[in-house]
Amino acid sequence: MSLLTRPRGLPGAQAPGRPAPRTPRMRPWTPYAFLAPYLVLFAVFMLAPIAFGGWTSLHEWDINLPAKPFVGLRNYADLFDPADVDGARFWTAMRATAIFTVASVPLLIVLPLLVALLMNGRFKGRDLYRAVYFAPYVLGVAVVGLVWRFLLDGNIGLVNHYLGLDVQWTTAVPPAWVALVGVTVWWTLGLNSVIFLAGLQDIPRELHEAAMVDGASAWHRFRAVTLPGLRPVTVFVVNATILASANMFGQSYLITGGAPADQTKTAIYLIAETGLRQFDMGTASAMSFVLAGCLMVVSALVFGAFRGRSKP
Amino acid sequence: MTRDVRGLRRALLHLVLVVLAALYLSPLIYMVATSFKTRESAGSTEPAWLPDPFTTGAYREILSSADSPVMTWFVNSLVAATGHAALVLVTAAPAAYALARLRFRGRGVIFTSIVATLFVPPVVLLVPNFLIVNELSWVDSLPAVIVPAAAGAFGVFFLRQFFLTLPAELEEAAELDGCDRWRIFVTIALPLARPALVTLFLLSFLTNWNDFLWPLYVLLSPESLTLPAGLGNFQSANSIRYDLLMAGAVIASLPVLALYLIAQRWVIEGISRSGLKG
Numbered sequence: 099m100s101l102l103t104r105p106r107g108l109p110g111a112q113a114p115g116r117p118a119p120r121t122p123r124m125r126p127w128t129p130y131a132f133l134a135p136y137l138v139l140f141a142v143f144m145l146a147p148i149a150f151g152g153w154t155s156l157h158e159w160d161i162n163l164p165a166k167p168f169v170g171l172r173n174y175a176d177l178f179d180p181a182d183v184d185g186a187r188f189w190t191a192m193r194a195t196a197i198f199t200v201a202s203v204p205l206l207i208v209l210p211l212l213v214a215l216l217m218n219g220r221f222k223g224r225d226l227y228r229a230v231y232f233a234p235y236v237l238g239v240a241v242v243g244l245v246w247r248f249l250l251d252g253n254i255g256l257v258n259h260y261l262g263l264d265v266q267w268t269t270a271v272p273p274a275w276v277a278l279v280g281v282t283v284w285w286t287l288g289l290n291s292v293i294f295l296a297g298l299q300d301i302p303r304e305l306h307e308a309a310m311v312d313g314a315s316a317w318h319r320f321r322a323v324t325l326p327g328l329r330p331v332t333v334f335v336v337n338a339t340i341l342a343s344a345n346m347f348g349q350s351y352l353i354t355g356g357a358p359a360d361q362t363k364t365a366i367y368l369i370a371e372t373g374l375r376q377f378d379m380g381t382a383s384a385m386s387f388v389l390a391g392c393l394m395v396v397s398a399l400v401f402g403a404f405r406g407r408s409k410p
Numbered sequence: 411m412t413r414d415v416r417g418l419r420r421a422l423l424h425l426v427l428v429v430l431a432a433l434y435l436s437p438l439i440y441m442v443a444t445s446f447k448t449r450e451s452a453g454s455t456e457p458a459w460l461p462d463p464f465t466t467g468a469y470r471e472i473l474s475s476a477d478s479p480v481m482t483w484f485v486n487s488l489v490a491a492t493g494h495a496a497l498v499l500v501t502a503a504p505a506a507y508a509l510a511r512l513r514f515r516g517r518g519v520i521f522t523s524i525v526a527t528l529f530v531p532p533v534v535l536l537v538p539n540f541l542i543v544n545e546l547s548w549v550d551s552l553p554a555v556i557v558p559a560a561a562g563a564f565g566v567f568f569l570r571q572f573f574l575t576l577p578a579e580l581e582e583a584a585e586l587d588g589c590d591r592w593r594i595f596v597t598i599a600l601p602l603a604r605p606a607l608v609t610l611f612l613l614s615f616l617t618n619w620n621d622f623l624w625p626l627y628v629l630l631s632p633e634s635l636t637l638p639a640g641l642g643n644f645q646s647a648n649s650i651r652y653d654l655l656m657a658g659a660v661i662a663s664l665p666v667l668a669l670y671l672i673a674q675r676w677v678i679e680g681i682s683r684s685g686l687k688g
Contacts, residue, residue: 128591132508138499138512147538154538229674230431235668238620240638241659244645245441248652254455296682338489339672343571366533373537374627383537
């Protein structure tokens with residue numbers, strides 16, 4: 099490539115990453131033609147549904163009934179009314195989502211960080227280990243759910259057999275939460291590990307070496323060099339993991355089926371059942387927006403927390 | 411540090427990593443072992459890591475069962491994942507190229523709105539996209555699991571970042587030679603972007619192959635399901651036939667594990683550098 103690179107200062111040379119100058123040859127509609135196919139998809143399946151979802155949430159909307167009366171904010175009001183059936187179910191589900199998120203996210207940050215630190219060196223077989231820890235994530239939740247429903251079976255499961263226990267992992271709480279969190283950690287630990295590992299490798303070696311020359315201990319270097327260097331990656335991983343945990347569906351659907359008494363039925367599980375099985379789409383849309391609002395508040399809090407800590 | 415201490419530490423590290431790796435893979439090994447067991451030994455309370463007797467009966471039964479057309483699900487999944495990944499490339503690549511290289515009115519607004527949707531929790535799309543897919547008469551058919559997810563902003567964002575890192579000189583030279591923008595895109599930019607295109611194809615394929623919630627609700631009749639949705643329904647109906655369920659799980663795992671073995675480095679690098687989540 100170097101032979102083809104024009105020396106700076108000659109006509110036509112420019113900083114990399116800047117768009118090429120417009121030339122008379124390009125017809126004015128050319129860029130829009132490049133964009134058109136994607137923008138059609140974007141408009142129909144991204145922008146339209148966001149607006150349409152809001153519109154639906156203001157109606158009593160059943161896909162099979164011709165009449166879809168406008169009800170204003172009543173779907174939302176019902177959700178915040180503890181005496182209402184939908185409201186009660188919704189907050190049970192929100193509680194399940196919150197329990198799962200609070201229990202899984204710290205584990206999905208700390209354990210992958212430990213794995214990444216273990217693997218952040220040059221040693222034989224490193225890429226093989228990395229490939230092994232990442233492997234479950236490639237499988238998808240359906241396979242993971244089926245396999246673990248079997249391993250966690252109260253009567254014939256391996257988990258009870260090897261632990262010498264007689265626990266109903268799939269039908270009783272709190273064991274069901276332990277099971278759902280454990281399975282999720284097994285499934286996605288590799289994902290967060292490789293992201294942390296990439297972040298660790300971006301920290302300049304000189305920083306570590308300088309700290310070593312200054313006589314800093316390993317723990318000191320971790321606190322003073324590694325953690326600050328990982329900050330951008332950590333903000334991303336924390337946020338993405340919270341969002342993924344709050345969207346937990348397949349594990350609950352396949353392993354517990356929401357048992358016992360809908361206590362492990364997550365918000366997104368309830369939204370899918372309400373909107374796409376019972377076709378009460380107005381209520382389900384209102385639930386989606388309340389859940390989305392909560393998630394955006396949590397994301398903002400995470401960004402705020404990390405920004406606040408960067409200024410000592 | 412003396413060499414002995416270092417050697418000991420290294421040995422300890424490998425011991426920890428090997429034990430973890432063995433524990434990590436054991437559920438998958440047990441899945442494969444169970445898929446070759448008889449119905450009775452799969453449901454036995456004494457776990458066996460080697461199937462005795464060894465049988466392919468579960469595979470034969472699940473592949474020939476009328477209410478679980480696993481081969482049809484397999485083909486559906488293959489068509490859907492390939493079609494989806496191809497659609498993502500065909501639509502996202504020119505859009506990303508225009509946003510990275512061409513100057514035009516509205517570019518800032520368009521790029522900002524696309525990136526902004528990366529922050530919209532996907533749950534708000536679930537119900538309205540079902541209604542839109544229903545309007546298009548796509549419910550219970552493969553376009554429903556191929557097309558809507560291709561509207562996601564990730565592909566455009568990912569490829570745009572890549573196009574920005576390519577040197578512009580080649581394209582400028584071609585422009586001076588009188589090539590039009592489309593030819594420059596097809597003959598110069600796309601070949602240079604091949605690593606990014608391959609990564610995006612693999613990630614889109616894997617995501618679509620593994621997608622569970624959406625196909626579970628938007629595909630209804632047994633012959634139009636994808637593998638994950640089919641297996642989900644199959645579990646509800648046959649919750650005690652672990653031999654059949656594990657055979658189905660193995661069939662659903664094989665293509666993605668094969669892809670992963672072949673392209674492991676691309677998949678991991680792509681995901682760790684781009685931060686794609688689920």
